[in-house]
Amino acid sequence: MEPSKAPEQFLKPYNSAENEPRMLELWEKSDYANPDVCIKNGVTAFDAEPYSIVLPPPNVTGILHMGSALMIVIEDILIRYHRMRGKKVLWIPGTDSAAIATQAKVEGDIYKTEKKTRHDLGREELLKRVNAFTEESKKTIIDQTKKMGASLDWSRYAYTMDEKRYAAVMEAFVRMYNAGLIYRGDRIVNWDPKLQTTVSDEEIEYVEQQDSFYHFKYGPFDIGTVRPETKFGDKYVVMHPDDERYKDYTHGQKIDLEWINGPITATIIKDRSVDREFGSGVMTITPAHSLIDFEIAQRHGLDIECVIDDRGILLPIAGEFAGQHIKKARPLIVEKLKQKGLISKIDDGYVHNVATNSRGGGIIEPQIKRQWFIAVNKEVEFPDPSTELRAGGKKMTLKEHMRETVSSGAVEILPEHFSKIYFHWIDNLRDWCISRQIWFGHRIPAWFKGDEVKVQTESPGAEWQQDPDTLDTWFSSGLWTFSTLGWPHFAKTATRGEPGPENDLVNYHPTSVLETGYDILFFWVARMILMSGFLLGDIPFRKALLHGIVRDGQGRKISKSLGNNIDPLDMAAKYGMDAVRMSLIAGMAPGTDSRISEEKIRGYKHFANKIWNITRFVLDNNVGLTKSHILPDDLVLVDEARKVADEVSKHIDSFRLDLAADAVYHFVWDRFAAEILEQSKEILKGSDADAKNSRAAALHEILIISLKLLHPFMPFVTEAIWQQLPQPTLASSSGEAKKECDLLMVAKWPQ
RNA sequence: GCGCGGUUAGCUCAGUUGGUAGAGCGCUUCGUUUACACCGAAGAUGUCGCAGGUUCGAGUCCUGCACCGCGCACCA
Numbered sequence: 001m002e003p004s005k006a007p008e009q010f011l012k013p014y015n016s017a018e019n020e021p022r023m024l025e026l027w028e029k030s031d032y033a034n035p036d037v038c039i040k041n042g043v044t045a046f047d048a049e050p051y052s053i054v055l056p057p058p059n060v061t062g063i064l065h066m067g068s069a070l071m072i073v074i075e076d077i078l079i080r081y082h083r084m085r086g087k088k089v090l091w092i093p094g095t096d097s098a099a100i101a102t103q104a105k106v107e108g109d110i111y112k113t114e115k116k117t118r119h120d121l122g123r124e125e126l127l128k129r130v131n132a133f134t135e136e137s138k139k140t141i142i143d144q145t146k147k148m149g150a151s152l153d154w155s156r157y158a159y160t161m162d163e164k165r166y167a168a169v170m171e172a173f174v175r176m177y178n179a180g181l182i183y184r185g186d187r188i189v190n191w192d193p194k195l196q197t198t199v200s201d202e203e204i205e206y207v208e209q210q211d212s213f214y215h216f217k218y219g220p221f222d223i224g225t226v227r228p229e230t231k232f233g234d235k236y237v238v239m240h241p242d243d244e245r246y247k248d249y250t251h252g253q254k255i256d257l258e259w260i261n262g263p264i265t266a267t268i269i270k271d272r273s274v275d276r277e278f279g280s281g282v283m284t285i286t287p288a289h290s291l292i293d294f295e296i297a298q299r300h301g302l303d304i305e306c307v308i309d310d311r312g313i314l315l316p317i318a319g320e321f322a323g324q325h326i327k328k329a330r331p332l333i334v335e336k337l338k339q340k341g342l343i344s345k346i347d348d349g350y351v352h353n354v355a356t357n358s359r360g361g362g363i364i365e366p367q368i369k370r371q372w373f374i375a376v377n378k379e380v381e382f383p384d385p386s387t388e389l390r391a392g393g394k395k396m397t398l399k400e401h402m403r404e405t406v407s408s409g410a411v412e413i414l415p416e417h418f419s420k421i422y423f424h425w426i427d428n429l430r431d432w433c434i435s436r437q438i439w440f441g442h443r444i445p446a447w448f449k450g451d452e453v454k455v456q457t458e459s460p461g462a463e464w465q466q467d468p469d470t471l472d473t474w475f476s477s478g479l480w481t482f483s484t485l486g487w488p489h490f491a492k493t494a495t496r497g498e499p500g501p502e503n504d505l506v507n508y509h510p511t512s513v514l515e516t517g518y519d520i521l522f523f524w525v526a527r528m529i530l531m532s533g534f535l536l537g538d539i540p541f542r543k544a545l546l547h548g549i550v551r552d553g554q555g556r557k558i559s560k561s562l563g564n565n566i567d568p569l570d571m572a573a574k575y576g577m578d579a580v581r582m583s584l585i586a587g588m589a590p591g592t593d594s595r596i597s598e599e600k601i602r603g604y605k606h607f608a609n610k611i612w613n614i615t616r617f618v619l620d621n622n623v624g625l626t627k628s629h630i631l632p633d634d635l636v637l638v639d640e641a642r643k644v645a646d647e648v649s650k651h652i653d654s655f656r657l658d659l660a661a662d663a664v665y666h667f668v669w670d671r672f673a674a675e676i677l678e679q680s681k682e683i684l685k686g687s688d689a690d691a692k693n694s695r696a697a698a699l700h701e702i703l704i705i706s707l708k709l710l711h712p713f714m715p716f717v718t719e720a721i722w723q724q725l726p727q728p729t730l731a732s733s734s735g736e737a738k739k740e741c742d743l744l745m746v747a748k749w750p751q
Numbered sequence: 752g753c754g755c756g757g758u759u760a761g762c763u764c765a766g767u768u769g770g771u772a773g774a775g776c777g778c779u780u781c782g783u784u785u786a787c788a789c790c791g792a793a794g795a796u797g798u799c800g801c802a803g804g805u806u807c808g809a810g811u812c813c814u815g816c817a818c819c820g821c822g823c824a825c826c827a
């Protein structure tokens with residue numbers, strides 16, 4: 001029998017640009033990313049084990065970067081692997097409105113081009129602009145995600161601001177409100193004067209800054225501050241009760257002294273929160289603009305007076321400085337204090353941390369505001385289980401629930417050491433401020449009336465505060481695993497096992513894995529555990545798998561100012577998406593930062609080409625396709641490939657995708673190509689027909705195993721080859737000659 | 752201050768219950784014979800951060816230290 005020749009399509013070298021769009025079209029047409037279609041076509045068993053992931057929805061603010069690319073690749077590998085293992089696999093796509101970030105970006109763009117603020121435009125017009133921007137941006141992100149080869153089920157696509165998600169947000173809000181978990185109160189919050197909104201504790205980023213540190217004479221005391229402009233209202237002087245230096249002063253004692261705008265009467269307060277080692281061990285407090293001071297004031301029932309308004313302007317309490325911005329007023333105030341002889345010393349170069357809004361905002365000014373909060377220390381009843389009960393029926397606080405869910409192992413955080421960071425965060429957790437004053441986001445309905453905890457002061461507000469607040473974007477994100485699966489609409493009518501989106505909640509929740517960056521462990525992972533615990537009595541996912549930051553070849557963070565961005569799609573156009581995918585995975589230990597460089601990507605392009613050429617060699621020698629029998633000697637080689645399959649499976653199951661990729665890479669290149677193929681050349685040249693047929697069949701078998709093992713990592717080149725494999729291909733035992741299936745994407749994983 | 756990582760070849764990093772130090776890239780030399788020059792063959796390069804300890808044996812386990820990175824808290 002004459003050897004067949006590889007099909008003409010096997011041009012050399014492998015052309016990714018030509019093959020990738022064809023593969024994408026093929027996959028899209030098949031619709032096998034939709035598990036319902038797989039079941040209908042008999043690709044997946046009706047009662048197969050479910051495997052589900054929600055894609056962390058990328059922000060609609062920008063284009064796809066290497067970080068999102070890494071996330072997509074990791075998840076796509078897991079998804080394709082489990083699909084090939086015969087599971088009922090669902091991977092849900094979505095996009096995130098990213099409220100603050102998006103509004104800040106659009107506002108910025110408008111100001112740049114039109115010199116107009118959002119107040120010039122008005123709420124309606126701004127939202128129109130924001131929506132136009134997000135629609136455009138969404139298309140870009142979706143298109144780029146598809147190009148990555150992500151086998152997402154787009155028929156189930158969700159957007160955080162669409163109607164279904166809005167319904168889920170309202171349902172969640174009402175239930176938590178009725179349970180007393182959501183309350184409204186006048187509390188000290190993180191106020192961003194630039195974006196004119198509150199932000200949560202997690203959104204704050206501390207930036208080191210150098211300032212002058214001023215020492216004042218406050219009656220007989222020496223007090224220090226970096227913020228003289230806040231000191232107008234200071235009429236309490238606080239010290240530690242055990243401080244020997246001040247034992248002659250008694251709690252509640254009144255002292256007359258000269259201060260910025262004239263004589264005042266100050267009151268001595270003894271409080272254990274004062275650090276005796278810091279400065280003179282005495283301080284004055286500004287309760288309206290400092291959390292610690294606010295707490296001291298509350299403990300002792302002291303007056304709380306605002307000094308600075310929402311825009312950073314001094315209030316009438318500042319006397320002659322009222323109406324001035326704090327920035328401009330500070331040097332003038334210092335000057336006046338100097339003239340009055342109240343400054344004893346100025347230390348320059350005092351290094352301290354300044355709180356800023358990490359979402360593109362300004363320097364945080366603590367303010368007392370009437371805001372909505374989620375109580376994390378209030379004991380509540382958790383609901384009965386809807387699917388797999390983890391917290392059902394128990395009475396505990398949200399904080400306890402979040403702690404227990406992880407410590408009990410119900411949710412496993414990987415790598416494991418991140419759970420310590422998680423616990424540490426929980427221990428320091430305060431009530432979550434969920435209301436925002438930005439316009440873009442889910443609005444809190446006006447008909448909600450909170451308990452109005454009265455504090456002495458009314459925060460002096462600007463007129464636009466009359467608008468209803470919107471919700472922290474992470475409130476809706478916290479619902480994501482179930483708001484994308486039909487909750488609350490289908491929560492009661494779903495039928496287990498039956499295909500169809502209306503049964504998703506019961507079929508696919510809890511999700512199998514949540515894969516995301518470690519930087520949003522608190523923002524998202526913790527909030528999802530909180531939300532699904534209280535609302536469903538369920539865990540949102542069994543495992544939280546965290547990945548690190550993708551850095552450039554020199555280990556620097558990718559940033560616009562450095563200009564070191566490596567665009568995944570540019571790289572794919574140049575070297576192929578398979579190469580981009582492999583280079584992101586190889587050498588990436590879970591949870592640690594990784595690096596990517598063009599050289600690395602080029603290396604894996606060579607590998608894609610290698611696979612292509614191996615195939616050509618195997619097909620060129622593909623004699624006796626239908627009747628070959630593999631001799632024991634050659635069977636050993638096939639078994640070797642099967643052993644690699646076990647190794648790859650083991651690594652993927654333990655989320656060591658890097659080791660899995662490494663194992664298959666080395667088998668294919670160093671063993672299969674370099675050794676087995678080379679040896680085979682001798683045999684195939686020989687005259688022993690049985691030996692030739694056997695060896696050719698074995699090579700074919702090893703090729704098929706290799707393609708399957710590589711498919712999750714490099715779906716394009718492997719599928720392109722699979723499409724070219726001659727029909728029929730070998731059937732191993734039955735002797736029946738037929739191609740196992742049309743798409744490698746749903747082929748059986750080798751065992 | 753509390754906590755979490757890291758330190759292995761020139762560079763980037765593996766090293767899974769302790770058993771003779773590994774890969775990729777780069778470097779040197781050579782080579783087109785049934786795929787592949789986007790290839791192949793051969794080669795050079797290491798006090799495994801430092802100091803102790805446990806052990807027959809430590810890159811791996813324990814203690815201390817140094818340096819780098821990160822998180823959280825404080826910052827009057």
